[in-house]
Amino acid sequence: MIRIDKYLWAIRQYKTRTMAGDACRGGKVKLNGLPVKASRELKVGDIIEVSTPGLVKKIKVLELLNNRVGAPKVAEYMEDLTPQEAIELAKIVRQTNYEKRDRGLGRPTKRDRRDIEALKKYLM
Numbered sequence: 001m002i003r004i005d006k007y008l009w010a011i012r013q014y015k016t017r018t019m020a021g022d023a024c025r026g027g028k029v030k031l032n033g034l035p036v037k038a039s040r041e042l043k044v045g046d047i048i049e050v051s052t053p054g055l056v057k058k059i060k061v062l063e064l065l066n067n068r069v070g071a072p073k074v075a076e077y078m079e080d081l082t083p084q085e086a087i088e089l090a091k092i093v094r095q096t097n098y099e100k101r102d103r104g105l106g107r108p109t110k111r112d113r114r115d116i117e118a119l120k121k122y123l124m
Contacts, residue, residue, distance in 0.1 A: 002064045004031060004048070005038035010068045011078050013050055013059070023050070047081070055090040057082045 005020040014020040021038035030049040048059045058081035
């Protein structure tokens with residue numbers, strides 16, 4: 001058995017174990033649909049949902065591991081069940097998350113800002 005925070009760190013979903021533990025405590029990680037603590041133990045076949053800004057990743061546990069593995073080997077230990085449409089939508093949102101204004105136009109007016117915010121809400 002392995003702790004969920006250690007597993008998420010080992011399959012490179014989080015950069016550090018502390019970040020993985022904080023995500024569990026913050027309610028951003030669910031195991032089989034239920035929020036979990038960082039100390040929850042995993043077994044093969046469990047479905048993990050990891051919430052990130054703009055995307056909820058679904059991961060199926062294929063094999064347990066104790067140590068962090070290289071990025072090419074991650075696919076041996078997990079299966080990504082996230083729908084491709086959700087991944088593409090998250091990419092679009094990331095790409096359109098910034099405003100580009102031509103030089104010399106100055107700051108956006110109140111009306112411009114409202115239009116920008118409405119567009120962002122529509123894309124989310």
